[in-house]
Amino acid sequence: MALCTHPKLETRCFHGGHNSCIFGASRRRNMGAFVSFSRVKMAASSGGEMMGYEEGALERPKWSGETPLSRLVRALISFKPLYSLLKLGARQVLISTAEKKNIPWREMTKEILDSDVYKLMDDIQDTSLVYPDYYLNPFHAYDEGNLSWLAAAEAEAATMSMVRRAIPDASSLDEANQIVRGNWLQAIDQHHTMYSGSTTIKDILDIGCSVGVSTRFLADKYPSARVTGLDLSPYFLAVAKFKELKSSPRKNPISWKHAKGEDTSLPSQSFDIVSISYVFHECPTKAIINLVKEAFRLLRPGGTLAITDNSPKSKILQELSPVLFTLMKSTEPFLDEYYLTDLEATIKEAGFVNVQTILTDPRHRTVTATVPR
Numbered sequence: 001m002a003l004c005t006h007p008k009l010e011t012r013c014f015h016g017g018h019n020s021c022i023f024g025a026s027r028r029r030n031m032g033a034f035v036s037f038s039r040v041k042m043a044a045s046s047g048g049e050m051m052g053y054e055e056g057a058l059e060r061p062k063w064s065g066e067t068p069l070s071r072l073v074r075a076l077i078s079f080k081p082l083y084s085l086l087k088l089g090a091r092q093v094l095i096s097t098a099e100k101k102n103i104p105w106r107e108m109t110k111e112i113l114d115s116d117v118y119k120l121m122d123d124i125q126d127t128s129l130v131y132p133d134y135y136l137n138p139f140h141a142y143d144e145g146n147l148s149w150l151a152a153a154e155a156e157a158a159t160m161s162m163v164r165r166a167i168p169d170a171s172s173l174d175e176a177n178q179i180v181r182g183n184w185l186q187a188i189d190q191h192h193t194m195y196s197g198s199t200t201i202k203d204i205l206d207i208g209c210s211v212g213v214s215t216r217f218l219a220d221k222y223p224s225a226r227v228t229g230l231d232l233s234p235y236f237l238a239v240a241k242f243k244e245l246k247s248s249p250r251k252n253p254i255s256w257k258h259a260k261g262e263d264t265s266l267p268s269q270s271f272d273i274v275s276i277s278y279v280f281h282e283c284p285t286k287a288i289i290n291l292v293k294e295a296f297r298l299l300r301p302g303g304t305l306a307i308t309d310n311s312p313k314s315k316i317l318q319e320l321s322p323v324l325f326t327l328m329k330s331t332e333p334f335l336d337e338y339y340l341t342d343l344e345a346t347i348k349e350a351g352f353v354n355v356q357t358i359l360t361d362p363r364h365r366t367v368t369a370t371v372p373r
């Protein structure tokens, strides 16, 4: 693996795969790039070579899990009048920071709400689906959680915002996506190439696809594959389908499925890659375990599981200001459980091998693993 430095940007990239560095830095043949804007350093490995962004000194942020600080924040949030205020505050912060970063949040939302997206609901919704209890909690400052048109209409702007927050120095959303989504795809590709025993990727499942942003990134990266986006929210899926119908047609159109990620009813061993991105921080531990087990059932031998989400070890997340972590915790009811879940151990217990974790951007880790061949 080679490390290159971009002095102007104070940027360093690790090279360990087969693509090129987007900053045009020197590269070795058959070497790829993880792109970074912040200072990076080698991080501890959990099985195999690993690279990443700067880690904090702790296992997880002090404001998460069962620390006194975390309990104090939880107690504050559980006080209803304060919770309502925080919820409102969190929403204001989200919208105003997005719009400051040129993400036209309100305009994007209006465009969806004024469209005929509603007509797609009947085709997509499985009316017999029973939602898990945890999914019916209010979160992300929406009383109906993900089960509303407003949440669905705002989801893409919220996703863009998350990407911009992860790379605050990026000059555009595209540049931030090249890092956040680019490094995530690179981690999947490198893992699959190294461990699957086959380079052919025929079927990909994106569990918790929301309005299809991650699904479209996967479909663009692997145009020959059949890609399925699966989600519990029929509102989000309708928006995903609506956006896809408005874009240029693909050789392999994306399929959308309304189902529980932990019980998909899809055939066993029918996918080469199962991706679960930014879903687990919204789930209690029990759901995380069941989602991982279902992914194991769905993958073919040699298939790759890829999970990306907040990294407990991220220095930036560990050093988040009290205002920001309190606002965040007020809209994410399962954040403490997520931070306390040993994800790598859960993945190994489900039967996966080659479990690897890297920080693919300053805030997020990507965990990849293989179903034994």
Ligand SMILES: C[S@@+](CC[C@H](N)C(=O)[O-])C[C@H]1O[C@@H](n2cnc3c(N)ncnc32)[C@H](O)[C@@H]1O
Pocket: 135, 146, 159, 207, 208, 209, 210, 211, 212, 213, 214, 230, 231, 232, 233, 236, 259, 260, 261, 262, 276, 277, 278, 279, 282, 283, 287
């Ligand atoms: C933050 S969004 C995911 C974003 C998307 N994957 C991306 O990378 O842009 C989380 C999604 O997970 C979905 N979700 C949560 N629990 C789920 C479950 N058990 N099964 C399927 N989808 C689930 C939610 O409905 C929501 O759309």
